Amino acid sequence: MKLILKVLLTAVAVVILAKFLPGIEIANYTSAIIVAIVLGLLRVTVKPLLIFFTLPATIVTLGLFLLVINAVIIxxxxxxxxxxxxxxxxxxxxxxxxxxxFQSFFYSFLNENNENS
Structure with a gap:
């Protein structure tokens, strides 16, 4: 249940950012949900490989190269x-x-609701 909520909250964040950022376009809400799922899958599969292969650059830049890896995932x-x-x-x-x-802001509400229950 929590995973579905995280995917939906990520899709909401994608839609909001697509409305305000001029270089981002999203066709519809279904595409936003698909983007959220694909981003989750890429972060689980591809991102660790990219981090491993670019570890020297990440160490030299004190972790700032991780921003480049995140942009590549997008x-x-x-x-x-x-x-x-x-x-x-x-x-x-x-x-x-x-x-x-946006994700950290939205996910903080999920953690608050779990602590109160």
Whole structure:
């Protein structure tokens, strides 16, 4: 149940960010849900591999290279989902930063509800 809520909250964050960021386009709400699922799958499968192979760059930049990896994950989601479009790398970087902020804000409500129950 919690996983479904996280996917739906991520989809809501994607829709909100697509409304305000000029380089992000989402076709409909179904595409937003698919983007949320694809982002979750890419973060579980591809991101650890990218982190492993770019570990020296991540260490040298004191972890800032992880922002580049997050932007690459967004661009991969753009490639896999037809109703989702990102205009460039810098927009993907900004989108990934804002999406992380929105997710942490939304997920904090999930943790509050679990503690009160």
């Amino acid at each position: 661009l991969l989601a753009d490639y896999f989902v037809s109703g989702f479009a990102v205009s460039g790398f810098w927009i993907a970087l900004l989108f990934s930063l804002l999406l992380s902020l």
